[in-house]
Amino acid sequence: MQLEEGKEKFIQAWGTLGSSWGINRTMAQVHALLLISPEALSTEDVMQELNVSRGNANMNLRALIDWGLISKELRPGERKEYFVAEKDMWKVAKQVIRERRKRELEPMLRILEELKQVEGNKAEKETQAFTEAIGNLHDLATKADKTLNTMLRADEHWFLSSFMKLMR
Amino acid sequence: MQLEEGKEKFIQAWGTLGSSWGINRTMAQVHALLLISPEALSTEDVMQELNVSRGNANMNLRALIDWGLISKELRPGERKEYFVAEKDMWKVAKQVIRERRKRELEPMLRILEELKQVEGNKAEKETQAFTEAIGNLHDLATKADKTLNTMLRADEHWFLSSFMKLMR
DNA sequence: TAAAACTTTCAATAACTATTGAAAGTATAA
DNA sequence: TTATACTTTCAATAGTTATTGAAAGTTTTA
Incomplete structure (x- = not known):
């Protein structure tokens, strides 16, 4: 080509x-x-x-x-x-992660925290299902946020060696 | 609320x-x-x-x-x-990752492999820059692919404990 | 100060994507 | 087999997002 x-x-x-x-x-x-x-x-x-x-x-x-x-x-x-x-692709990836985390993950976390406050008949199935879904999503989002944050703060060498372990 | x-x-x-x-x-x-x-x-x-x-x-x-x-x-x-x-949010996340990997990452990897074949005057700056950018991107994409693949194959417990380490 | 060399804005419009709803299709029950 | 109770399709249309290009704005130079 x-x-x-x-x-x-x-x-x-x-x-x-x-x-x-x-x-x-x-x-x-x-x-x-x-x-x-x-x-x-x-x-x-x-x-x-x-x-x-x-x-x-x-x-x-x-x-x-x-x-x-x-x-x-x-x-x-x-x-x-x-x-x-910027030509260093790992820096590029980090920057994209950083921006999307700020623009999307963080606002979503704020909303989920708000939604955890939903009151309602605790005995009702509807309320239970809502509360549980929101809670689980909030847990996952929090874990993702912490993981990304740690990745982003780490220098390249630390990140690569950690991920090499993840990759066996 | x-x-x-x-x-x-x-x-x-x-x-x-x-x-x-x-x-x-x-x-x-x-x-x-x-x-x-x-x-x-x-x-x-x-x-x-x-x-x-x-x-x-x-x-x-x-x-x-x-x-x-x-x-x-x-x-x-x-x-x-x-x-x-599916209500298990970790399963949901895994499924989304699995699909996007299949629909986007894999096709992109195929294209990058194709583009690594680009011939041209090796002495030219243009060709050098192209080859280097494609090569670096291919490396990153390959690493991401392997990491995701490992994550997806792992069971939840394995994944969580690995990520807990990543998160300190 | 004015002209030149540029960058930015934005209303009009083009291009694209999502949505509707009626018609066609399919499966089950009588 | 026909009627009924659904699901699916798709051409028309609505809605959204991207693009244009001319005009306005900005900075530098002379």
């Missing part, structure tokens, strides 16, 4: 994967493009490579910065902004 | 969480409804509780069966089909 075909396939695949994880298709494609780019790219470059409008490119570059997956690079004497992706 | 309000909130929250994970909103809501229901529910029940059409209810119940998250329950002498959700 030639490089151009490979690039195309990768950008496509990353975009599709993104979609099934609730991530905007173009955002995932811009990320893919920057992941395999040896140089920082400008908004213009992104527009050209992906055939998207200026507004779209700009908005998704900003979103990626927001997620902490890419950063601006300013070149001395140049006015244009360039963008580079 | 009263039970009805709590149910409403939970169904709502689960639907929203689902959306941000690429899961159809109604599918997640039907799942939430069944998770907290002490009894199996019929299509009619789901239609009423969530105010959705027959077609929608039917399609999402089928999708949940497909994901292995709910099952049909037939009552002797009754023609209608009833549905129950």
Whole structure:
């Protein structure tokens, strides 16, 4: 396979994967493009490579910065902004985990805590089933949260060796 | 908080969480409804509780069966089909992991393996960057795949004790 | 201060995804 | 076999989300 075909396939695949994880298709494609780019790219470059409008490119570059997956690079004497992706895939994974934990897991935990306060006839099956489901979910979410938190705080070496054990 | 309000909130929250994970909103809501229901529910029940059409209810119940998250329950002498959700949250989590691994991680691994074959001027920066990014991603994906696989094969006790260690 | 080189915004619109509901299909009972 | 009680399908439509591109905004340079 030639490089151009490979690039195309990768950008496509990353975009599709993104979609099934609730991530905007173009955002995932811009990320893919920057992941395999040896140089920082400008908004213009992104527009050209992906055939998207200026507004779209700009908005998704900003979103990626927001997620902490890419950063601006300013070149001395140049006015244009360039963008580079973090290339260390373990750092990328950690960052995605960190953000989703903050954006989704934590809010869900708050809601589950609220829902644990539901009063109602304790004798009723409806109330019992609700309370039990919420309680179990809260337990699982708490465990997941602690596990992720520990993983994220750990340095790479610690994580890898722990996971090597998990993997036998 | 009263039970009805709590149910409403939970169904709502689960639907929203689902959306941000690429899961159809109604599918997640039907799942939430069944998770907290002490009894199996019929299509009619789901239609009423969530105010959705027959077609929608039917399609999402089928999708949940497909994901292995709910099952049909037939009552002797009754023609209608009833549905129950798996209530053990760890089993639910495992099932979701199993399905997503099969539907997303494995296909992505196949693509990355294909992309490792990209030829091109080894001296070129472009090719080098591509090859390196794909290689690193493939390594990470392989590790994730093995880890998940081990987790899924393990019984609950093994898993919990391993993760307790990870969590200190 | 004005012009140039850029970035950001946002209303309009396109593209995509979910939902409806009536019709068709299927299985059971009489 | 026909009627009944359901389930499933699918074309039409509604609803949602993404994209465009021109206009407004910002920063730098001269």
